[in-house]
Amino acid sequence: MSTETIAAPTTEKKPTHNEEIKLAIPTLAGTLAATMADTTVDRFSDDDQQFMKFHGIYQQDDRDLRKTGKKFMFMIRGRIPGGVLQPKGYLVYDRLATEYGNNTLRLTSRQSFQFHGVVKSGLGPLMKKINEAMMDTLAACGDVNRNVMAPSAPARDALGQRLRDDARRVSEALMPKTKAYHSIWVEGVQLNLEDPENKEFEDPLYGKTYLPRKFKTAFALAPVNDVDLFTNCLGYIGIADANGELAGYNITVGGGLGRSHGNTLTYPRMADVIGFVTPEQLVEVSRGVLTVHRDFGDRTDRKHARLKYILEEKGAAWFRAELESRLGYKLAEARPFEFTSQSDSFGWHQQADGNLFLGLFVLTGRIKDDGAYRLKSGLRAVVEKFGPEVRLTPSQNILLCNIAPAQRDAVTALLAEHGVPVENQATIIRRASMACPSMPTCGLGLAESERYLPGLMDRIEAKLGSLGLSDEEIVIRMTGCPNGCARPYMAEIGFVGKGPGRYQLWLGGNVSSTRLNRVYKETVKDAEMDAELGALFERWKNTRIGAERFGDWAARVVWPEIVEAPAAA
Ligand code: SRM
Ligand code: SF4
Numbered sequence: 001m002s003t004e005t006i007a008a009p010t011t012e013k014k015p016t017h018n019e020e021i022k023l024a025i026p027t028l029a030g031t032l033a034a035t036m037a038d039t040t041v042d043r044f045s046d047d048d049q050q051f052m053k054f055h056g057i058y059q060q061d062d063r064d065l066r067k068t069g070k071k072f073m074f075m076i077r078g079r080i081p082g083g084v085l086q087p088k089g090y091l092v093y094d095r096l097a098t099e100y101g102n103n104t105l106r107l108t109s110r111q112s113f114q115f116h117g118v119v120k121s122g123l124g125p126l127m128k129k130i131n132e133a134m135m136d137t138l139a140a141c142g143d144v145n146r147n148v149m150a151p152s153a154p155a156r157d158a159l160g161q162r163l164r165d166d167a168r169r170v171s172e173a174l175m176p177k178t179k180a181y182h183s184i185w186v187e188g189v190q191l192n193l194e195d196p197e198n199k200e201f202e203d204p205l206y207g208k209t210y211l212p213r214k215f216k217t218a219f220a221l222a223p224v225n226d227v228d229l230f231t232n233c234l235g236y237i238g239i240a241d242a243n244g245e246l247a248g249y250n251i252t253v254g255g256g257l258g259r260s261h262g263n264t265l266t267y268p269r270m271a272d273v274i275g276f277v278t279p280e281q282l283v284e285v286s287r288g289v290l291t292v293h294r295d296f297g298d299r300t301d302r303k304h305a306r307l308k309y310i311l312e313e314k315g316a317a318w319f320r321a322e323l324e325s326r327l328g329y330k331l332a333e334a335r336p337f338e339f340t341s342q343s344d345s346f347g348w349h350q351q352a353d354g355n356l357f358l359g360l361f362v363l364t365g366r367i368k369d370d371g372a373y374r375l376k377s378g379l380r381a382v383v384e385k386f387g388p389e390v391r392l393t394p395s396q397n398i399l400l401c402n403i404a405p406a407q408r409d410a411v412t413a414l415l416a417e418h419g420v421p422v423e424n425q426a427t428i429i430r431r432a433s434m435a436c437p438s439m440p441t442c443g444l445g446l447a448e449s450e451r452y453l454p455g456l457m458d459r460i461e462a463k464l465g466s467l468g469l470s471d472e473e474i475v476i477r478m479t480g481c482p483n484g485c486a487r488p489y490m491a492e493i494g495f496v497g498k499g500p501g502r503y504q505l506w507l508g509g510n511v512s513s514t515r516l517n518r519v520y521k522e523t524v525k526d527a528e529m530d531a532e533l534g535a536l537f538e539r540w541k542n543t544r545i546g547a548e549r550f551g552d553w554a555a556r557v558v559w560p561e562i563v564e565a566p567a568a569a
Contacts, residue, residue, distance in 0.1 A: 144176055152391040220236070386403060475513075
């Protein structure tokens, strides 16, 4: 009889493949440099595609062309803390989009830019030139802290600037320390993975396997919730003292929106407010929150790996105690605050310092030249001539800041030469809309989004106009799948793609972005959209109380009518 013991069957779940490859190559170098040097291939291996995300790069293919075979291309996302770009930096992004991308810049819902349509031969030069301009893309994606958001409106800039500085400080403090990024994209050489320093590399903050999943941080200044604070893993709400100086921050943890259709174990969740921290404590507290995710996040299931599930399952009190034990001190109690709005300012406005800023609406975040409307060229001309600071907003719009009052008319005229108006840029409802990219670049899209929303907005505007409701703002957001990239679950009306021409309809978010909406209809087809929305708008008009917003009306009147689907057996 064999003396070998037979291992008892184990129910313990295995770490995901992503965990294995991070552990095997903790520098995140993969074989990226070798593949870059091999001009005979137009794509990267599956494992390298995971490593590339940490470098801010996604391999994609043009989904419009799939019938004739896959055409590989790359999406590159910048790391732009607080969405602030100096004029030189903006011009670099603008030029690279033309030289190596599809001649458009895609403003993201986290105050960054994405290049789309970059082919492999252009990837190396693009990455090198971004870095040569003292900017980078490291940690724009991957299982790390992503682009840190901060308020963009310059109207109350003394405090706003303080928050943007703190956002940058936290972004730097949470950066991974691998040398692979610099070696591959700046020096153009493979990191020697046999060198013990690289082989045994362990990031001082993230360790060998980084986080179980992405991690998102934002700063907000009440009463404006432009960054959608409660959707972030880690949030800071700036609190002013009696003199209007920054006293510190209320801290929020455990927000996140991603879910999957038909999987009730995945859901959007709003963050909990767990205490108050001083500006001096900011970095150590951020590191503390991040390491709780690092140590307690689920590494066996990427759909269950976000920090929000730890909060939901262990509770805010547990989290606070765990964080306090890491910090070695107790958090102070949260201070009162109130969010009342979220929207951007469009047109000309005065800054706190007497200069002006110009808010420009960017339809679905796409900066491009489109017929007579030459937004990309117009912006380039203004930035070249007047050198404004450029701020990207969390609603995919752009602010040109620090413009002297004497330059106002010249800027307006230069934009007009490019077909870009500064007044009446779009209807009130369109200005409050957002869509994710989806087709043709996003590999996860189930339905159109960026290319579908503008046409749907025409139909919505027509319906509201016929009801005499053209002056009403409704926050409308669309995504091509349930991952939630344009934050549809916080909108007054959210459309979430289910399949070609089919959307789940969510209703009842609010203007301060402090309430999740709810599923109203599982599927609405394109052909049913007008009737479905028209009926809702008519009911709203007839039964709203006073100036009640659509989202508040939906939460009051429609929510009680929603019958939850019975849980699957
Ligand atoms: Fe996102 C994945 C685009 C903000 C949740 N997101 C993707 C990818 C990279 C698709 C992929 O994995 O292959 C999309 C690239 C599309 C393309 O062709 O460009 C993509 N996400 C975007 C952007 C560009 C949408 C936009 O309209 O601007 C935003 C880039 C932000 C940035 O600059 O960093 C973007 N993504 C968001 C947000 C909103 C936010 O962070 O404020 C969310 C919801 C909040 C959250 O994270 O919970 C979001 N993206 C996701 C998810 C679901 C994550 C989850 O927890 O389940 C995925 C899928 C994944 O990670 O597996 C995803
Ligand atoms: Fe792609 Fe879905 Fe994100 Fe839209 S929401 S960009 S379809 S992952």
